[in-house]
Amino acid sequence: MFAQTVQAHVPVAFAGPGAGVAPLTWGQKAIMQDMRETGWTHNVSGAHPVPPGVTVEQVAAEFAALMARHPALRMRLGEGDGGPCQVVSATGETVLDVVDVPDDADPADVATFAYDLGHARLLSHYDLYHDWSVKMAVIRHRGVLVHRVLTIDHLVVDGTATSLLLADLGLAGRPVRRVADPRTVQILDLGRREETPSLRRVSDRAVRHWAEHLRDIPPLTFGEPAAGGRRGHRYWHGRFSSPAAYLAVRAIAARTRTDTSRVLLAVIAVAIGRATGVSPLTAKLIVGNRFRPGFAEAIAPLSQNGVLRVDTADTTVDEVVARARRAAVSAGKYAYYDPAQLAEVSDRLDTERGYPARISCRINDRRVTTRQAADVGLHDDPVTAERIRRRADETFLVWDGPLDHLPEQVFITVEDQPETVYLQVIFDFGCFTEEQAERLLRGVEEVAVEAALDPAAPTRVVPGSAGG
Incomplete structure (x- = not known):
């Protein structure tokens, strides 16, 4: 859409609990089967407005906190005795992509650019043996952050999980108040339970x-x-x-x-x-x-x-x-x-x-x-x-x-x-x-x-x- 954009990659280090190795969950097996049958990525991806005054440093900190809070987002694939398995890391580093668009761009065109980026990432295949399951980008226009693009691999979320993560980031459209359920199962524990x-x-x-x-x-x-x-x-x-x-x-x-x-x-x-x-x-x-x-x-x-x-x-x-x-x-x-x-x-x-x-x-x-x-x-x-x-x-x-x-x-x-x-x-x-x-x-x-x-x-x- 634009003749030229400038993209920077801001390192985002994270650390969190729940590391380990476990079998794939039944839901993950079902998604992998769908991927094989359709050839589709099944990613979840979309663009969201950034409130005025939010900085790159704040978004990077939110990204790191999100990765720390949820072991599923630190999951990648490994090879077990019977094929693919889950591997959740305790620490790691990802990047926040910062995309600068021309100052003279119309804001409506910038919004379209953000949507198109979200759609392109929706169709981009992950390599979850190497890539982290979450990708995040921010669009900067005239020195101000205006849109955030969040993309998540379907092997770690479904529709409800995506809504929960959007609420965590304040992107749910309205405030969501939840009381944490101590029984909530983490993704590795789920894979292990399903073998019992x-x-x-x-x-x-x-x-x-x-x-x-x-x-x-x-x-x-x-x-x-x-x-x-x-x-x-x-x-x-x-x-x-x-x-x-x-x-x-x-x-x-x-x-x-x-x-x-x-x-x-x-x-x-x-x-x-x-x-x-x-x-x-x-x-x-x-x-x-x-x-x-x-x-x-x-x-x-x-x-x-x-x-x-x-x-x-x-x-x-x-x-x-x-x-x-x-x-x-x-x-x-x-x-x-x-x-x-x-x-x-x-x-x-x-x-x-x-x-x-x-x-x-x-x-x-x-x-x-x-x-x-x-x-x-x-x-x-x-x-x-x-x-x-x-x-x-x-x-x-x-x-x-x-x-x-x-x-x-x-x-x-x-x-x-x-x-x-x-x-x-x-x-x-x-x-x-x-x-x-x-x-x-x-x-x-x-x-x-x-x-x-x-x-x-x-x-x-x-x-x-x-x-x-």
């Missing part, structure tokens, strides 16, 4: 639950891919946003006495059924696993795939909400397991079934701040048809570009955006036509609005059809 008999039994139960769902699935959720694509590419990512669906989902949640996550799951499942004729829908649901003792504030990747099945045919949307709620509870209960053990069982079931099969639909509600806001005051804010109608014109769907590869046929993520149902989506256009993909996404709004205004609204899903 008690947690091996937890994995055994979870894998048995998975096996029940995997035993009779088709080769792929949405059928074999055909020749084709969109503008010469099979995999595309896009965005869908619907404030009208947000209001409708809140209305359904209030009526059915559940939360917006369960309603969104049900609405998405019905929209998939209408567009593709797939019912029941067997899908992977990303589960945070934070409800377990000592996990709520752990700095570690604890999210793993759960599995669920929801029948959407010949019933009402309200009934699907009830089914989705029950299925999601079970998925969450059995989403903590050793991925290597699940892979062994999956291979065995492929042999018994006579063909390889996998679930190729994944849904991820990764809202953190806006999920709570959506669920608060459901009964105090009645939704009317007029309110929904006024927001309907704000709906949009855009395709942002192609991807090289995707292990799923469809991946739907509910993003942390206020007062809208905001979906990041990836489709395999070898399995979906453009019309089907658009019908599915616009169907999320259609299903939600119909059900918000009519408790007896039917799903109108016809199994085996191509949608209508």
Whole structure:
């Protein structure tokens, strides 16, 4: 963007407790599997404004304190007897990158530059055998720090852990007051615990639950891919946003006495059924696993795939909400397991079934701040048809570009955006036509609005059809 920038590297020394060596955690194994299947970095990265008056020395001191406080941030990979392991260092040195942009640059362009740097680092591969898991940069304009770019490798954090670290740095958007939980598990202890008999039994139960769902699935959720694509590419990512669906989902949640996550799951499942004729829908649901003792504030990747099945045919949307709620509870209960053990069982079931099969639909509600806001005051804010109608014109769907590869046929993520149902989506256009993909996404709004205004609204899903 700028013809010239000047970059300096400020050394940041750190020291902290919790050093040692341990096996990889189940969450780390799951992330490494995702990295292999997708080729994506899965980094967490973003730019944040710097308050006036903050100096480079202050940011460096905050960086050092953050590294000292959290052993996970001092973790790198090593080689153990069975492959990669965790190695947490007691001391070390990293750098704070200080990037000076031209004085005559427009502040809006500087903000764009900071965003672009965060995005570039999002896509940059780490070598965690040598690199530290956290990278930090500050952008200086006219002698003043204006933006900070923070990037963290997904092998040490998930969405909740990232939010906790942002709160530590005062970047959470609002003050966060927390009382430290003495039970909070550190990343090395987690890896060791997961080798104990008690947690091996937890994995055994979870894998048995998975096996029940995997035993009779088709080769792929949405059928074999055909020749084709969109503008010469099979995999595309896009965005869908619907404030009208947000209001409708809140209305359904209030009526059915559940939360917006369960309603969104049900609405998405019905929209998939209408567009593709797939019912029941067997899908992977990303589960945070934070409800377990000592996990709520752990700095570690604890999210793993759960599995669920929801029948959407010949019933009402309200009934699907009830089914989705029950299925999601079970998925969450059995989403903590050793991925290597699940892979062994999956291979065995492929042999018994006579063909390889996998679930190729994944849904991820990764809202953190806006999920709570959506669920608060459901009964105090009645939704009317007029309110929904006024927001309907704000709906949009855009395709942002192609991807090289995707292990799923469809991946739907509910993003942390206020007062809208905001979906990041990836489709395999070898399995979906453009019309089907658009019908599915616009169907999320259609299903939600119909059900918000009519408790007896039917799903109108016809199994085996191509949608209508």
